[in-house]
Amino acid sequence: MVDYWNRIIWPMIEGAQMTVLLFFIVILLSIPLGFLLTLAVKSRFKPLSWLAQLYITVMRGTPLLLQLLLICFGLPMIPVVGEYLVFDRFVAACIGFVLNYAAYFAEIFRGGLLSIDKGQYEAAKVLGLTKWQTTTRVILPQMFRVALPAVANESITLVKDTALLYAVAVPELLHFAQTAVNREFTIVPYFIAGVIYLAMTLILTVFFKWLERRYKYE
Template identity: 75%
Template sequence: MSLDYIMTLLKPMLEGAQITVLLFIIAIIASIPLGFLLTLAARSKIKPLSWFAHTYIYVMRGTPLLLQLLFICFGLPMLPVVGEYLVLDRFVAASLGFILNYAAYFAEIFRGGLISVDKGQYEAAHVLGLNRWQTMTRIIIPQMIRVALPAIANESITLVKDTALLYAVAVPELLHFAQTAVNRDFTIMPFFLAGIIYLLMTLVLSFIFKWIERRFRYA
């Protein structure tokens, strides 16, 4: 296996990895705040809002991500009357699917983080004269994030690996180019290279989250 052949494989696979990284960034930036909003909605005293949030979280966590991607990419355009207006670019549709799915998982992570904050913290904030917004932003959320960070890190690493599902909806990402090379050249080397690239991405992500955890630990 020559070095020139490996370099020939790497060029398109690294281009595919850019799509993988782009999807990861979009999904993380959008799903984390959406997940927190879902957590607040689920804890709301407004029953319809709370019911909707709980139902949404249950449905998105209880059905496969691949099924959700297929529904958004291929199912929505088949809906009567409105289907023709729901035809989305494959990457946009996949990004939407990942955001909606991972928001439900992050919502559960944040719920666990909020539960871990002692109720005495709320009472102490009230005694100090802090309003609800100040209590959440200055006291509750920092403690919640400190508890939730390890789970957020694990879920983020899972997200990197789940981007391989783009292959199923015909988005040309890393695995797509690896599979194309395997079929063309009858060698498993592209799969090994794809695995190495995924490992490097998750390694970098692990280091970033460990650094963030240390910052919160000593903050």
């Protein structure tokens, strides 16, 4: 049993650490970037709004795997500047995930803002609140409450999408599972990987359910 743990399970747990690291990096960077994109789309400066909308359309309309391959292997092939666009595989993957998920979060936040009644803005103005106070104390809390279920769903999808690291040669959970399958000639590592992914998604599900209950009664 100890030998089985050392040969199969422990390397997969180490690979899961890479999965978790990528998850937190992407969440911490893509959510703020997504919100900035939402503000850009709603900007009265039309060129900025059009560019932001074009970016969101392209990132949501093309496969994440294609974007990862482009950043990892395509950018270094660009003439003249390609040599300055060579990134560590994990760094390149982080860039790809952040840029992709920011576009999805931008649409989620835009939907949250659209759901807020215009009367909220008028009421805040009557109360003498500044634009900053209106945004931070009235609009954003309501937007977050509305957007939370979609953010939760997208976060759970992110956990599963981290398996795409395997395609750009970053050693993560699926990489070690595949290695164990090839070495041991058994599909058991696939089931172990599935259990680990399931455990991570269940933890996220419980966390977001707690958040939803908390904000429901605030």
